[in-house]
Amino acid sequence: MSNLKQLASQTAIYGLSSILGRSINFLLIIVYTAYLSKEDMGAFTGIYALIGFLNIVFTYGMETSFFRFSTGKNLDPSKVYYTTQSLLITSSLVLGSSLYLAAPVLSEWMEYPGQAYLFRWTALLLTFDAILAIPFAKLRLENKALIFASAKILNILMNVGFNLILIVAFPFLITEGIIPEGFLGYRSEWGVEYILLANLFANGLIVPFVWWKAGMFRFQLDSSILFPMWKYSIPLLFMGLAGVTNELISRLLFEYLLPENFYPGLSTREAAGIFGANFKLAILMNLVIQAFKYAAEPFFFKKSNDQNSPLLYAKVMHAFIVFCALLMIAISVNLYWIGPLFLRSPGYEEGLFIVPSLLMGYLLLGVYFNLSIWFKITDQTNYSFWITLAGAIASIVIIWSLLPIWGYFGAALSTLGCYLIMCVLCFFYGQKYYPIPYQTGKGIFYLMLGFAISYGGFYLELEHSTVNFIFKNSLILIFGAFIFLLEKNQIMSYLKRDKK
Template identity: 80%
Template sequence: MSNLKNLAGQTAVYGLSSILGRSINFLLIIVYTAYLSKEEVGSYTSIYALIGFLNIVFTYGMETAFFRFATGKNLDPNRVYNSTQSLLLTSSLILGSFLYLGAPLLADWMDYPGQAYLFRWAALLLTFDAILAIPFAKLRLENKAFTFASAKILNILMNVGFNLILIVAFPYLIKEGVIPDGFLGYKSEWGVEYILLSNLFANGLIVPWVWWKAGMFRFQLDSEIIKPMWSYSIPLLFMGLAGVTNELISRLFFEYLLPENYFAGLNAREAAGVFGANFKLAIFMNLVIQAFKYAAEPFFFKKSSDKNSPLLYANVMHAFILFCTILMVAISVNLHWIGPLFLRKPGYEEGLFIVPTLLMGYLFLGIYFNLSIWFKITDKTNYSFWITLIGAIISIFVIWIFVPIWGYFGGALSTLSCYLIMSIICFVYGQRYYPIPYQTGKALLYLGVAFMISYFGFYLDFGSFLMNFLTKNSLILLYLGFIWLLEKNQLKAYFRKKSV
């Protein structure tokens, strides 16, 4: 139990920074939907989907490899850090240069003629992200959660600040005649451009500070370290590519698969903006998973040699499912006011019905992360590639078939289906090679009941806001009561131990 409390404490710190920081960042969707056109929001959705995909290429699994080798008994963590950071710095500069030079071709391919500069900025942004990955990982490994958290929050605050200045303040000041149009080269017709520039400025400014806090590295490409790390990380690269395909492909290709005039009054890129904005509402689940991942990954590796680690991993999974299903119900039943609060212009609420499905999809992503510990600590990372490749194929198949038929729901279904199948496959093989006593029956019951309550609460409507709010939120209490019925013996035993 002390191990669970330790993990919960670390997750709380990472979660505070992740939830606070990303919640601040998430508020930008209010700005984007209020000040930018649906077409600009659609551009933001597809370009950032591409950035998310390429981010995996730029880091190619080295973050997880760093944790694995820096915690090894026979290697100096500083040597591992120097070699890993030196390798990523070199490779990111090379990859960034290729992308920068190929920006015109990419702009034409994605239907952004004459806007190659967008993809040049994306190349710089990806380079900054890559050279920050290992310093951030080192802070996590050394349990410097508060330093990690402060750096993340500072980065996000700068990003938000630049967005507000460029998208809100400048247009207002120009309209009021305080500053002239074209002030400092400002272009009023730009939208997604200022989103990218804000992100680029914020990431570039944070690099020196993070490097200093993590400890400056010595450039060193040690083949004794890099060669085995490379062998370990390459399957993780393909896993990451397949995984990010599952994560982002629906947003990347939504506008290209949607038939013209599918939605009345919206072109395909505008519909992609609606889809991407509603996808953002599932961020609440993603925040929890990200915070958990920050704390759990180094924790799992450190505990891997403990003979009781399988039971520990099972308890972590159970607690994770309980918490996340409660969160899913709470968000879903309150979408009647959360949606309009964040999606400021009319028309975006048409996609709200996909949010419970997306929340469940992200929950299975978290389950998959828990399950994946078996191939990470047994060095069977090649399985990760095949599992995520299957997930990617399913994701592509579902979006290709169902977006033209079901529109928004087809995109959401691709997220849920791929993570569900990946979790099933990972569980089956994991129990063969590294058995963990998961409470599978209970887990499936909680997932099924929570999903049904989520959609029931979403569609429940009495016409009155107060009546809806009270009735819908009573379903959260109903679900908590259901959990208590199944868990009361374990909870009573836990509290008896604490009182002794």
């Protein structure tokens, strides 16, 4: 139980930065939907999906590789840090320069004619992200959770601040005649441009702080460390590419696969903006998973040599499923007021019905992260590629076949379907090569029941607003009470053991 408490405390601290910070960032959707056009929202959705893909290429699995080799018995953690960071600095400069030069071609290919500057800024943003990855990982490995959280929150606060200045404050000051049109080169017709610039400024300014807090660094490429790390990380690169395909392919391809006039009165890019805005609401689940991942990845590796680690992993998985199923229900039944609160312009609410499916998809992603520990600690990362590739293929097939028919819902199903397939495959091979005593039957039952209650609570409406709110939220309490009755003996056992 002490191990679970340790993981929970670390998750809480990382959650402070991830949930609080990203929640602040999440509030930007109010600004974007209120001040920007649906076309700008569509551009934001597509360009940031591309950034998500390229982020994997720029870091190519080195973060996980750094954790693995820094905790090795015969390696100096400092040398591992120097080598990993030196490699990423070198490769990021090469990849960033290549993307910068290719910006005019990329802008035409993605149907942003005359806007090559968007992709030049993207190249700089990706370079900053890559050279921050290993210093942030080092802070996590050294259990400097408070410093990590502070840096993340500072970065997000700067990003939000720049967004508010560029998208809200400057137009207001120009309209009121306080500053002239074109002040400091400001262009009123820009929208997505200012989202990118705000992100770029914030990431560039945080680099010195994070490098300072991560500790001393010197450029060093040790071949005795480099080549084994490279061998370990290459499958993770392909896994990452396949994984990000699963997560982002629907947003990247939406405007290109949706038939013209599928939604009357909306261009395909505007419809992509609606889809992307509703996808953002599902980030509430992803925030919890990200916080859990920050704490769990180094925790899992450190506990991998313990004799009872399989039982510990099973307990963590079970607790994760219960908590996230409750969260999925809580968000889904309250979408009727959460949606209008964050999506400020008319028209966005027509995509709300996809959010429960997206929440379930992200929950399954968290389940997959728990399951994937077997190939990470046994160094069989080649399985990660094939499993994630299967999910990517499923994602592409689903979106290609269902988006032109079902629109928003077809795109959402690609997220749910691919993570379900990945979970099934990862569980099957994991039990074969590294058996973990998961409570499989209970876990599946909780997930299915939680998903059914989520959609039921979303669609069921009562006339009186107060009664409707009480009824919907009572579903959370009913599900929680049901879980408690089934888990009562196990919970009491944990509490007694902890007292001893």
